[in-house]
Amino acid sequence: MALTLPEAAKLSTDTLQRGVIEVFARNSAVLEMLPFMDIAGNSYKYNQEGVLPGIGFRDVNEGYQESAGIVNQLSEGLIIAGGDVDVDRFIVQTRGNVNDQRAIQTQMKTKALSLAWTKTFFKGDVAKEPKGFDGLEKRLTGKQVIDGKGGELTITMLDELIDAVEGEPDVIYLSKAMRRELKRVIQSHNGYDEGSYDAYGRKVMTYGGIPIRVIETDANGNEILGFDEAGGTASLYAIKFGPEQYVSGLQNGTISVRDLGELNEKPVFRTRIEWYNGLAVFHPRAAARLSGVIKKDGGSGSSKPAVKASKKDGGSSATSETKPESSK
Template sequence: MALTLAQTAKNLSTDTLQAGVVETFARTSPVMELTPQMTVAGNSYQYNQEDTLPDVAFRDVGDGYEPSSGDVARKSETLSIIGGDVDVDKFVAQTLGNVNNQRAVQTNLKVKSLAKKYTQNFFKGDSSASPLEFDGLEKRVANNGNEIMAGTDGGNLSLIKLHELLDAVEGGAEVLFMSKAMRRELQKLLEQSTHYIQNGTDEFGRPVEYFGDVAIRTVEDDVLAFNETQGSATSAGSIYALRFGAQEAISGLTNGGIMVQDLGEIDSKPVYRTRIEFYCGLADFHPKAAARLGGITRSV
């Protein structure tokens, strides 16, 4: 079973350092919190994505069926490497307090930066432009033909388009990802209608809003900024709807999970070093597991 990072953190009670890093990853980004991470062998993963279904038919007594087969698209994902080293100078450790406290502070900052970088790649990654990245949702949704636009030249967010986005996710969307600025557009829209937002909590007990039974999760404005082009609109934004699931919908891929190594004091210079790495990728097992509503312009 593929676990999310939030679930993984709970299972790492014997490795306090790693558990703390994994939990910080999940707390920093809702993408990291919710995405199941499927463990794969080697540095790549091949799978079949559903394409077309086989035919079925009614038959009369004594008649036979016309045989048919469905089609699948063969896909391959290569794991990417994201990570960084955290160095704390011995002088800093000596003069500013306990070495573990200083390393913990710097490690926490590094993890937050890595979580933000992963989140950016989750939506905007493009391996053809940056070969070290994995392809993100924007490229995958476009390739799968599951994009909806607010208008030819952009347009304000509407409930009709929002429901069209949700309906585009086969099997039912679990979450809507958007920027904080886009959430304000949604809240403004709902104030003018009979729809309302419900409240719940996330994996860590923090408040989460729901549109119906679909969670609304926000990322930083610079991750999903109002800087996309749609026709003559050059300051448009997007909302993503998706369903998670290993081997059936959207899933992360990893070999080894988030790895944390305390290298101690290194020989080349007087610093204490911690290395954090994540061998990661993304798979869309179903072409309609994610959808994007793009071309959304600000209402003011």
């Protein structure tokens, strides 16, 4: 059975483990929504739909022309993610009880791991970090990457991104800066809404019923989906989740949290957080990326001239502005 991390936290009977899982999910809009399949062993083989078989029509006493679909067999290995939290015995004794001091450090370590995993989900590249896994930027190719061609975000681009996903995506991920661009574009459209909430009761913006979720900075304070791609552009991602069908996480057991007590070699209390996990994309159209999008001002800080509405066009569009005439 596949569970999201918030669901797994509810089922955990270990208070320390439950707290760590909740911090993982609360600090990442990806880990909050992504289902994780429990698997046996350290890898998982699966078939990804390639080309569907052909069909035909026949007359009486005629046969069908045989054809078979193409299936791509893929394999995903699990990675080991985690870290140790050491708190000096002196700090524990002089600055409060053991649970308070160690809990603070454990929460900080967990948040850092959550942000690092989220960055790998999008930007992971085993050629650069062989101990990790390939993220969506590396996995998505061909028609699953819509080229914004260095232009400002438009409603057409957004709809193309949504349409590139099988059925309808469960979420669109972007940075806070890109959210401002998107809000500017969709605010005047009927599909815009701010009445939805996430798993923790936080308000979420939606477009056409699809949640728009923000990806925060990484553990070093750098934007994960910032305007730092080629030419000062940024990307948005549309994703459909589902175990064995679309995008799903893999794990062998849930997040492990172990209190190792005081170490013999030095006077510190150690807590170890560890997680054997991976990522699988079961359908070729389970996710899509809109790349090459710039800010409205082109990222230079200077505003572009506004587009003046003409009577021929019947007024300005949702993204156009009428330039006021200067007084003479």
